[in-house]
Amino acid sequence: MIALIGTITLSGTAIAATLPAPAGAPAAPAVVAPAQQPDGIDVSGTLRDQNGQPLANVKIVAERDGAPAAEATSQANGRWQLTVPAAGSYTFRLDETSLPPGTEVLQGETTREVTDGSLNTVVFRFGEEVSGSATGGFATFLRLLVDGIRFGLVIGISAVGLSLIFGTTGLTNFAHGEMVTIGAVIAWYVNVMGGVHLIPATIIAMLIGALLGAANELGIWRRLRRRGAGLIAQLVVSIGLSIALRYLVLIFFGGRSESFADYTAQTVRNYGPIALTDKDLSAIVIAVAVLLGVALLLQRTRIGKAMRAVSDNRDLAASSGINVDRVVLFVWMLGGALATLGGVLFALSELSSTVQYEMGFRLLLLMFAGVILGGLGTAYGALLGCLIVGILVQLSTLVLPLDLKYLGGLAVLIVILVFRPQGLLGSKARIG
CATH class of the missing domain: 1.10.3470 (ABC transporter involved in vitamin B12 uptake, BtuC)
Known part of the structure; x- marks a missing residue:
């Protein structure tokens, strides 16, 4: 059985970071950037298998009221991130065609209430495909x-x-x-x-x-x-x-x-x-x-x-x-x-x-x-x-x-x- 757990981090504010100039370089004039309004809420998570190994190239889709709102694909380290337009109830679904071969989906979607500034967790449950042998049946039992x-x-x-x-x-x-x-x-x-x-x-x-x-x-x-x-x-x-x-x-x-x-x-x-x-x-x-x-x-x-x-x-x-x-x-x-x-x-x-x-x-x-x-x-x-x-x-x-x-x-x-x-x-x- 494989338990894939994605931790969602939500943020609705933009953070500006200033990097120091290299030594000897002329100082750049200060630029005051206009205030940025948040364009949505960032949702991110990580997918790992039962051995702690990251799962790459798995597609995650966020839907609201039956319509796609955002989507993302996990990276080589299993990390994924997408941005939903606003707070509310979303359904997060895995694209089963992007999963590794030989896995059976037990719970491939879940509905969560996305709110600005909170921390949510999405759990996707999978089970390894078992053969029709007695050993596989007994293991499942x-x-x-x-x-x-x-x-x-x-x-x-x-x-x-x-x-x-x-x-x-x-x-x-x-x-x-x-x-x-x-x-x-x-x-x-x-x-x-x-x-x-x-x-x-x-x-x-x-x-x-x-x-x-x-x-x-x-x-x-x-x-x-x-x-x-x-x-x-x-x-x-x-x-x-x-x-x-x-x-x-x-x-x-x-x-x-x-x-x-x-x-x-x-x-x-x-x-x-x-x-x-x-x-x-x-x-x-x-x-x-x-x-x-x-x-x-x-x-x-x-x-x-x-x-x-x-x-x-x-x-x-x-x-x-x-x-x-x-x-x-x-x-x-x-x-x-x-x-x-x-x-x-x-x-x-x-x-x-x-x-x-x-x-x-x-x-x-x-x-x-x-x-x-x-x-x-x-x-x-x-x-x-x-x-x-x-x-x-x-x-x-x-x-x-x-x-x-x-x-x-x-x-x-x-x-x-x-x-x-x-x-x-x-x-x-x-x-x-």
């Missing part, structure tokens, strides 16, 4: 399996909080996807606008995400529960809150796609038949470590045991001396922090590559699918269900177009729930 595990872990980190909130409060929180988006947007602002490296920026964003989770619980949901609002009413409120938060992010962040300042252009390394960038491998390690930490929290700590008790029987837990409100508040804070981390990992992955105002909304359906598949209210079930959904989504591209890959995971969800409505790790409930 293995690569998609690893991609699915990585995707499932990202969904799982985001969905564990959703499952714990349902287990302790009974709330089906449709606004949880927006917590993923807000966390990624906060990390982007701290990283790009604040100049903080992405790792500490993510930690800061997770702390803010935990505070936002606490604000949700204290400002909305605890008040509704104390006033006797039913679960259906709370569900409707969560839907309205989801819509409101999504459009607030759109107002303040905009509809553009932005990348983090760190870990954008990376070389793909081959691990046998598997090809991963360092950030993808790090994402898998981080996700596994965090989820193991959550498991230890639930099994070995007092607050974890209290969370499990509240999830099993809220009234019995309260009668045994457990402060239910404090436990629920901790669950909301944990869910906000994990949602933030999931948003950052998703924005770094090839599945998204950028921070967008709808990224959490796109993950929400898959989070619900994983939580329901694993069993509502169980953190381990959410993790197992999300892993299954992520793997099936990626493996479905063997038989389905990329645009329809989510159908595979959702179809299996329907089939499993027909035979086991409580989910894989859920327990049967007797009603009546």
